Amino acid sequence: xxxxxxxxxxxxxxxxxxxxxxxxxxxxxxxxxxxxxxxxxxxxxxxxxxxxxxxxxxxxxxxxxxxxxxxxxxxxxxxxxxxxxxxxxxxxxxxxxxxxxxxxxxxxxxxxxxxxxxxxxxxxxxxxxxxxxxxxxxxxxxxxxxxxxxxxxxxxxxxxxxxxxxxxxxxxxxxxxxxxxxxxxxxxxxxxxxxxxxxxxxxxxxxxxxxxxxxxxxxxxxxxxxxxxxxxxxxxxxxxxxxxxxxxxxxxxxxxxxxxxxxxxxxxxxxxxxxxxxxxxxxxxxxxxxxxxxxxxxxxxxxxxxxxxxxxxxxxxxxxxxxxxxxxxxxxxxxxxxxxxxxxxxxxxxxxxxxxxxxxxxxxxxxxxxxxxxxxxxxxxxxxxxxxxxxxxxxxxxxxxxxxxxxxxxxxxxxxxxxxxxxxxxxxxxxxxxxxxxxxxxxxxxxxxxxxxxxxxxxxxxxxxxxxxxxxxxxxxxxxxxxxxxxxxxxxxxxxxxxxxxxxxxxxxxxxxxxxxxxxxxxxxxxxxxxxxxxxxxxxxxxxxxxxxxxxxxxxxxxxxxxxxxxxxxxxxxxxxxxxxxxxxxxxxxxxxxxxxxxxxxxxxxxxxxxxxxxxxxxxxxxxxxxxxxxxxxxxxxxxxxxxxxxxxxxx
Numbered sequence: 001x002x003x004x005x006x007x008x009x010x011x012x013x014x015x016x017x018x019x020x021x022x023x024x025x026x027x028x029x030x031x032x033x034x035x036x037x038x039x040x041x042x043x044x045x046x047x048x049x050x051x052x053x054x055x056x057x058x059x060x061x062x063x064x065x066x067x068x069x070x071x072x073x074x075x076x077x078x079x080x081x082x083x084x085x086x087x088x089x090x091x092x093x094x095x096x097x098x099x100x101x102x103x104x105x106x107x108x109x110x111x112x113x114x115x116x117x118x119x120x121x122x123x124x125x126x127x128x129x130x131x132x133x134x135x136x137x138x139x140x141x142x143x144x145x146x147x148x149x150x151x152x153x154x155x156x157x158x159x160x161x162x163x164x165x166x167x168x169x170x171x172x173x174x175x176x177x178x179x180x181x182x183x184x185x186x187x188x189x190x191x192x193x194x195x196x197x198x199x200x201x202x203x204x205x206x207x208x209x210x211x212x213x214x215x216x217x218x219x220x221x222x223x224x225x226x227x228x229x230x231x232x233x234x235x236x237x238x239x240x241x242x243x244x245x246x247x248x249x250x251x252x253x254x255x256x257x258x259x260x261x262x263x264x265x266x267x268x269x270x271x272x273x274x275x276x277x278x279x280x281x282x283x284x285x286x287x288x289x290x291x292x293x294x295x296x297x298x299x300x301x302x303x304x305x306x307x308x309x310x311x312x313x314x315x316x317x318x319x320x321x322x323x324x325x326x327x328x329x330x331x332x333x334x335x336x337x338x339x340x341x342x343x344x345x346x347x348x349x350x351x352x353x354x355x356x357x358x359x360x361x362x363x364x365x366x367x368x369x370x371x372x373x374x375x376x377x378x379x380x381x382x383x384x385x386x387x388x389x390x391x392x393x394x395x396x397x398x399x400x401x402x403x404x405x406x407x408x409x410x411x412x413x414x415x416x417x418x419x420x421x422x423x424x425x426x427x428x429x430x431x432x433x434x435x436x437x438x439x440x441x442x443x444x445x446x447x448x449x450x451x452x453x454x455x456x457x458x459x460x461x462x463x464x465x466x467x468x469x470x471x472x473x474x475x476x477x478x479x480x481x482x483x484x485x486x487x488x489x490x491x492x493x494x495x496x497x498x499x500x501x502x503x504x505x506x507x508x509x510x511x512x513x514x515x516x517x518x519x520x521x522x523x524x525x526x527x528x529x530x531x532x533x534x535x536x537x538x539x540x541x542x543x544x545x546x547x548x549x550x551x552x553x554x555x556x557x558x559x560x561x562x563x564x565x566x567x568x569x570x571x572x573x574x575x576x577x578x579x580x581x582x583x584x585x586x587x588x589x590x591x592x593x594x595x596x597x598x599x600x601x602x603x604x605x606x607x608x609x610x611x612x613x614x615x616x617x618x619x620x621x622x623x624x625x626x627x628x629x630x631x632x633x634x635x636x637x638x639x640x641x642x643x644x645x646x647x648x649x650x651x652x
Contacts, residue, residue: 011052015045018070022077029081036088040080040327047326050352054320058313059271068271072324075275079282080328086178087286087329094331101291101333101355101498102393104568107559108137108188110400111503112153113167116533120168124176130185133506134559137498138180139188139293141401143167147199147262149520153401153530155190155295156197156263160280170287177288186290188335193277194296195263198248198255202276203264207250216273217264218256218302220245226254232307233258238448240523258299268300268317278324285329291356293335294318297348310344318353335395339402342385342409351391359394359497360407361385366488367404368423370464371430371440373602375584381412383575386496393571394497398488399463399505403445403455403526404431421452428454431463439465439481441511443525457525460502461485462511466547470510480603482508482547483642486554487599490644493558494597495586496573504531506555507548561625561646567593576616582606583639587616587649595625596647600639609636618649 019041023030030037055072059065083091094100109130117123120143130138142154145162154164163170177187196203205213220226226245233244236259245254246261256265266273284292301313318334325332336354338345342361349357365378388394406424413420429435431442442458461467464484469477485508492499515527543549562568567588576585582602588595596616600606614633622631625646631637639645 007053007056008049010056011049014052014066014069015048015073018066018073019044022070022074026077026081029077039092040077043327043330044076047323051320051323051327054316054323055271057316058268058274058320062271065271068275072275072278075279075282076324076327079279079286082283083286083329084288086181087288087331090181090290091329091331099391099570102391102570104565105563106136106498107134107493107562108139108395108498108500109133109135109503109506110139110141110188110397110500111533112141112401112530113143115530116503119166120163120172120176124172124179127179127183127185131183133501133556134563135501136184137186137188137291137500139291139500142190142192143173147197150260150262151197152260152263153524153526155192156195156260157192158197158199159201161283174287181288181290187288188291188293189284189289190295191281191284191292192295193266193281194300195257195259195265198262198264200264207248212272214251215270216267216276218267219248219251219253220256221253223254229256229302229304229308232305234307234309235448235450237446238450238453239446256302258296265299265302267302268313269302274317274320278321281321282324282328285325285332290331291333291335293337294354295337297336297354298338298340298344310338310340310347315347315353318348319350322352322354339405339407342381342407346385346388349392350389355392356395356498357388357392358400359396360405362394362495363397364404364407366398366491367431367463368406368408368427369584369601370484370488371427371438374581375601376416376581377408377413377418378584379575380416381408385409385412386573388571395500396492396495396497397500397502398492399458399460399502399529400500401502401526401530403457404442404463405455424454425452428456431456431458433468439468439477441467443511443528445525457528459509459511459529459531460488460505461508462529464488466508467510478547480642482550485551487601487642487644489555489558490597491584491599493562494568494588494595494646496568496571496588499559499562501555502529504533506552507534508551509534557626565593565595565625565646566590567595577612578608579612580606580608583608585616592650593648594650594652596622596649597644598637598639598647599644600642603641605638605640607636607638610634613637616649617652618647619652622647622649622652624648 059068113123117126143163144157145159145164146154146156163173180187202213202216230243235242244258246257248255257263258265268274298309301311302308303311334354335356336348337358338348339360348354369375369378406427410420430438431440432444433440441462442456445455445457447454465481469481511528512531515521521527567590569590574587576587578585583600583606585598620633631647
């Protein structure tokens with residue numbers, strides 16, 4: 001018997017033995033809704049083999065493996081029974097239309113609740129604002145209970161089942177999810193599963209010496225072993241501290257803390273940790289969450305002698321979570337947050353793992369192209385690194401709560417004659433305003449003197465030149481900055497995937513330097529782009545002479561056109577050869593509509609000649625979507641500085 005046959009038989013036998021014994025405890029569920037109970041059993045039978053294989057790979061070597069299986073199965077039943085009727089209904093809808101998220105209607109926004117609306121009650125009052133924008137995907141940054149003081153912007157979770165009291169209650173969160181769903185907006189939350197805060201109940205019990213919960217984390221009495229691990233690890237926040245371990249006086253042990261000293265890494269080699277976090281995940285799904293952003297996916301498995309990043313078991317854990325979601329909450333999607341090498345980013349994206357993924361490479365290379373005015377590295381990387389498995393999608397962002405790291409592949413750079421180390425230094429100098437001719441006002445983040453690594457903080461508008469232009473009161477500089485921003489937005493909206501707007505960028509928010517006077521934030525420059533929503537600017541968008549109006553109306557225009565363009569569904573994209581190093585062009589096609597989209601990364605007008613247009617399938621006269629301008633075939637096409645065109649070439 002080969003391994004696959006053994007797995008199949010073992011999975012079937014384990015379910016056949018375990019489920020009838022557990023089913024006896026849930027007679028009321030069968031009696032109350034026999035049809036739905038059978039539906040659940042069908043999902044269980046369909047997904048159990050896959051889940052069994054993943055769990056066996058992770059924990060099959062442990063003496064109590066079948067006890068773990070029983071506990072997991074019982075937790076799945078309980079989580080399904082706790083699922084609200086409305087979510088059962090959406091599960092059934094999404095099973096009929098499993099690729100719903102590939103629609104051209106999907107448009108996202110991400111925000112901090114406290115900075116946007118003070119609390120969840122205030123946020124509900126602003127749902128019409130999301131509708132006005134055209135948003136169908138709302139990502140709320142971490143909002144669960146955290147320590148007072150430093151908490152890494154909410155990523156040090158103390159309780160996954162309690163909303164931060166300053167923001168509201170879990171009941172209010174569920175109510176918000178319901179209202180959003182009724183208005184066609186999917187709620188997205190973070191699932192911080194690599195670590196907890198040191199104030200989490202599990203950590204508190206570990207500090208008290210409880211051996212069960214000491215095993216929930218990585219703790220060491222032996223500094224020698226710590227040093228052996230540390231030898232291969234990178235410093236994530238080098239200006240905060242060196243190394244990935246923190247000495248805890250209460251424990252008299254070293255604790256694994258990849259990010260900050262108050263964020264304790266969880267030990268997933270312990271099946272109890274896996275089960276506990278899976279239960280937290282399904283609890284969140286049952287509150288009405290439709291997408292979970294899986295935070296720091298690359299770090300969740302540790303292995304001595306490695307970087308402890310992107311280990312095979314990390315993928316196995318996520319796939320096991322995916323299988324559990326398919327059983328209990330099949331409408332739930334996962335979005336990976338893996339800010340690692342591009343080759344590793346894409347490994348997390350699969351229908352059986354994370355259906356969605358941030359696109360950090362596109363984000364970084366758009367900024368690279370804006371600085372160089374050339375698209376060669378962007379084009380080269382996209383030609384062989386952008387394609388995803390069928391049934392998956394990129395989430396495209398220009399800015400987020402985090403920094404910008406130059407995560408392009410060194411081999412891609414060398415292939416084009418670019419020294420990657422020197423190029424990263426140029427980009428850092430450019431976006432911190434040190435390079436001659438720079439228009440940017442970025443702020444350095446986490447400089448590492450050991451290797452010269454540096455990342456960049458700043459808002460979209462300040463990075464793209466608007467802050468400097470406004471300070472100089474230079475109308476031409478202002479116009480070019482506005483065009484840069486709108487061109488980047490166009491690519492984000494049209495290139496394939498779900499566009500994700502960072503709240504405030506829709507009306508051109510600039511860097512906020514008030515963090516420098518806040519002792520809790522001064523050491524984290526990312527707060528420069530985490531400003532409070534200026535509702536006086538957002539609500540009064542009637543004055544067409546303001547920049548706020550220009551940005552907002554351009555965003556709404558792009559979103560509206562996206563929803564009207566069937567060519568933008570499903571994420572398929574084909575790069576077009578422009579013959580011009582300053583132009584990025586691609587074709588979007590769904591069989592009914594075919595669009596040629598061209599973007600100019602230069603402050604000067606650029607030409608795509610007639611031959612290249614013909615080679616891009618524009619063989620007959622066409623028209624530009626936004627302006628309805630006629631585009632004659634057989635003629636060169638001029639694209640003005642930092643402008644973009646959508647040319648309808650359907651039927652050619």
